[in-house]
Amino acid sequence: MARQTRRRYAPIENYAAIGNLRTIALVGLDGAIDWCCFPYLDSPSVFGALLDADKGGRFQIAPARQDFDAEQSYFEHTNVVNTRMSTGAGSFDIVDCMPVSGDLAGCGFSKASPEIHRFIRGIGGEVDVELIWEPRFDYARGDVAFKRISGGVLARSGSQVLSLGGIPGDIQVIHTEHGPSLRARFTVSSGDEFSIITRWRSTNTRTEVDRCRRTINRTIDAWRSWVHKSTATGSRGWAGDYRDLVIRSELALKLMSQADTGALAAAATTSLPETMGGVRNWDYRYAWIRDAAHIARSFFALGHIEELDCFIQWAEHAPFLNGHGDDDLGIMYPLHPSTGMAEIELDHLEGYRGSRPVRVGNEASEQLQLDIYGELLGAVHERLRLEDRFDSEISPFLTSMADQACNRWRQPDFSIWEPRNGPCQFIYSKFMVWVALQRACELHQQGFIGGDSARWRAEQTKIRRWIDRHGYNEDVGAFVQIAGTDHLDAANLLMPIYGYLSVDDPRMQNTIDRTLAELTQDDLVYRYHSPDGLPGQEGAFVLCTFWLVDALTLSGRLDEAYQIFDSLADRTNHVGLLSEQIDPSTGEFLGNFPQAYSHVGLVNSALYLADAEGRECPVGVGGTESLEELSVPSVVV
DSSP: OEEEEOOSOOOGGGEEEEEOSSOEEEEETTSEEEEEESSSTTSOEEEOTTTOTTTSOOEEEEESSSEEEEEEEEOTTSSOEEEEEEETTEEEEEEEEOOOOSOOSSSOOOOOOOEEEEEEEEEEEEEEEEEEEOOOHHHHTSOOEEEEETTEEEEEETTEEEEEEOOOSEEEEEEETTEEEEEEEEEEETTOEEEEEEEETOOOOOOOHHHHHHHHHHHHHHHHHHHTTOTTOSTTSTTGGGHHHHHHHHHHHHHTBOTTTOOBOSBSOBOOOSSTTSSOOOBOOSEEHHHHHHHHHHHHHTTOHHHHHHHHHHHHHGGGGGGOOTTOOOSEEOSSTTOOOOOEEOTTOOOGGGOOOOEESOGGGGSOOTTHHHHHHHHHHHHHHHOOOOOGGGHHHHHHHHHHHHHHTTSOBOTTTOOSSOOBOBHHHHHHHHHHHHHHHHHHHTTSOOSOHHHHHHHHHHHHHHHHHHTEETTTTEEOSBTTOOOOOGGGGGTTTTTSSOTTSHHHHHHHHHHHHHTEETTEEOSOOSOOSSSSOOOEEHHHHHHHHHHHHHTTOHHHHHHHHHHHHTTSOTTSOOOSEEOTTTOOEESSSSBHHHHHHHHHHHHHHHHHTTOOOOOOOOOOOOTTTOSSOOOOO
């Protein structure tokens, strides 16, 4: 158990994530839901204490005393979390979930309004408990009024309403300078059970312990039925000793899905800082073509064909969102057509631990990033390489993407890292256009798409000549970030992974070694050290660390690969989740959380290591306990 003290901001790594394939809530070890947006992941926050401990609003259930002990774990192979809290007088569990049920594969999941179920049960002794419920609508910009009704309380702000039912004990409403705050105190004794539910756009405050238990069990069953399609999950599956880490990553990635649209978000949060107290604070609650393609390909590797198909269908229609035409592929799109992406600063919020500004929207949406063509065509190519099934209606779209890549590859762009001082001639962007054209030529040869493949081949040759001339710096002894510079870029580690260059090429081995020497600290890899138009230094990038593992694995340098992979696996938090970045000196999580890219990297590295050792991939079965059977939650990691 970890000692918990009530404080303004908990460490980012202290949270678990729950969700319903529409939105996500972060549940802290201290029993506080400090981040949740309703009704969608990219909607304004309703509980936003993560970005302003005083104004943002939270939903907390915890011992009334200042200090207590807590441990937290997921029900095995689910996104349902259990937090056990203990004092010297006793202990109790809180089971948190957002209900889902049925078949979670692909798109088309129920559009029911989101709910958060918090099921409390006494384990031993007696504990005095305090409940705090303080919704703050629209990033704490809306006025909130509470109304007591039979069975609970309603919070209203304009047309928005949130209900709370099942509140034990006497209710007290305190009016603060930031809005009303509901407080309730009650005692949890051994064997007690309470069901507390908050519902979006509902005046329903009904709660029943038995009904809540059944809902949680249906949710547990739904997650397990989905996850166990994976060829990694068997006791002898390819994930081997990393099985639980891979499954947790698989489940974390599924939380990023918008089941009604097929969009895949890059992360669950906005404005968690890459530098504590700094300005590198971005909104990642959107679907980047690149990130979404990586997520979808990870799903496919884990046996979830429907999820990759949903991504491809979404990508085909994405250019029509926010005014883009089918001849103009953007780098990112909103999760839902009604959501804008214009970047604004919320000056009334102090930011996580004073990290300002707090941003919603993302200015990068207007950038040119050439790698997206390689990511998109690569995802389709992967789908068809393993299963010869193709929707011919998407063929003109893919042909258009290959032609766009041909037309644009000479232009400077902002690359995968979206600096604020571009555009430049990034080497990574050029080789990813080469990847796009190579995949397009193969799709054309196999009869899946039309188009001028002779032109695509000719442009491929020109791109390779350009990279040979400008990409490798003999003085540095590595491929560099930008033509004519001497700065390294961890993204270039992907060259052999995408088949652009043999890993045995001396230039590639030199690039790996220079990355180890110059971008790596305590087995963690920085993206780059070049100027990017922003002040301050960011943390090490989790995905880049996994890329280094992959490059070392393909090189046959398995001892080095395992050392770095195991070191990073040990840095996952108490429930197996990862943020975007990590401070190598302190181990502190930085950046948005949970970060899809980080979990994509974990899945891919585990797969490369398994392949290097020749592990087979039988289909497995998983956990069996239900809410009734569980007395001590299974620890996932």
